[in-house]
Amino acid sequence: MVMYYLLLEWKIERRERKMESSGEMVAFPLLITPIDNNYRACTIPYRFPSDNPNKPTPIELSWINLFANSIPSFKKRAESDDTAPDASAKADKFAQRYAEILEDFKKDPESHGGPPDCILLCRIRELILREVGFRDIFKKIKEEENAKAITLFKDVVHLNDAIEEEPKRVENLVRGIFAGNIFDLGSAQLAELFSKDGISFLASCQNIVPRPWVIDDLDTFISKWGKKPWKKVVIFVDNSGADIILGILPFARELLRCGTKVVLAANDLPSINDVTYHELLEIISKLKDENGQLMGVDTQNLLIANSGNDLPVIDLSSVSQELAYLASDADLVVMEGMGRGIETNLYAQFKCDSLKIGMVKHPEVAQFLGGRLYDCVFKFNEVSSC
Numbered sequence: 001m002v003m004y005y006l007l008l009e010w011k012i013e014r015r016e017r018k019m020e021s022s023g024e025m026v027a028f029p030l031l032i033t034p035i036d037n038n039y040r041a042c043t044i045p046y047r048f049p050s051d052n053p054n055k056p057t058p059i060e061l062s063w064i065n066l067f068a069n070s071i072p073s074f075k076k077r078a079e080s081d082d083t084a085p086d087a088s089a090k091a092d093k094f095a096q097r098y099a100e101i102l103e104d105f106k107k108d109p110e111s112h113g114g115p116p117d118c119i120l121l122c123r124i125r126e127l128i129l130r131e132v133g134f135r136d137i138f139k140k141i142k143e144e145e146n147a148k149a150i151t152l153f154k155d156v157v158h159l160n161d162a163i164e165e166e167p168k169r170v171e172n173l174v175r176g177i178f179a180g181n182i183f184d185l186g187s188a189q190l191a192e193l194f195s196k197d198g199i200s201f202l203a204s205c206q207n208i209v210p211r212p213w214v215i216d217d218l219d220t221f222i223s224k225w226g227k228k229p230w231k232k233v234v235i236f237v238d239n240s241g242a243d244i245i246l247g248i249l250p251f252a253r254e255l256l257r258c259g260t261k262v263v264l265a266a267n268d269l270p271s272i273n274d275v276t277y278h279e280l281l282e283i284i285s286k287l288k289d290e291n292g293q294l295m296g297v298d299t300q301n302l303l304i305a306n307s308g309n310d311l312p313v314i315d316l317s318s319v320s321q322e323l324a325y326l327a328s329d330a331d332l333v334v335m336e337g338m339g340r341g342i343e344t345n346l347y348a349q350f351k352c353d354s355l356k357i358g359m360v361k362h363p364e365v366a367q368f369l370g371g372r373l374y375d376c377v378f379k380f381n382e383v384s385s386c
Contacts, residue, residue, distance in 0.1 A: 028327065030333055035317055044343065064105050084133050084134050086133075159172075160250055173250055180245075204242075233261070238338075252264065307323050314344055331352045338362070355378070
């Protein structure tokens, strides 16, 4: 019952916030319609109609356990949040409540708005954090990693620009996205690794698993890139730090050099270490020179949009009107990161070309795809016309 009221409060808060800012949420305009028949946000089916509704499926149990295993790292971040009074007590309350709800799902999958999927499990976690008094438990680490990545931006861009052959330069940019995407504190294993040793961007570039990746359409993508076909690209961005600054922004800059308009869609509210709309505006401001350029490239065609999302995954049937307007005439949609491009939207169909790109950071996702942990997904779908 408590979770029911939390979900109700979330819906009311979300509706009021959207009415104050960009209006009611709408469907992403480039999804194949009718959306009800053609779009399912979650990639991995946790259950099928033939499954017993009163008993959790093996897949549901494995994902419930995955989220349960992440509780200690979230609790640790929450305890160190110096913006929240009594952070330690609130962190304990968060950990206890979330663990209890996950246990409830094991007993009754239809409790708390279930049956569970990755969107609901993420949403409940965020709701509890906010309900006990936390707004952004990863704020400090995001600021630290953004500052580090900003100092490396010029070097990364120079390395890319020095590659004369365009196909090799594009592949290097793609590898940079994968390397940056490792900075994901939603993964329990990576969160532990990061807290101990940190993660080097340049070392990560060298250590990406060899091709062919578990889904590998890079050659087709590079071939089409050479024809300069895209007039406008929408990129749903993922993490702060190296991911956005050393991975996505050099990639976006290369598109701008080709004369392409680029829309970067970022979260409305904080969730894990994902970059938010306001944080991204600040990052871009710091990277621009006195002429408003990104390392010699004009940014007049670079737009930043508030996606309206507040989770590390995304349901494209509900985005901000601002994003819908800016994306309506795009001819390439890029879903970046495991949450937006693999765990959700891997099989989403669009009216135009689409790219789903991210690193596999959960064993459960690797098993579903038939790949390796830290394998890469590069799924490019081309349509005849946009």
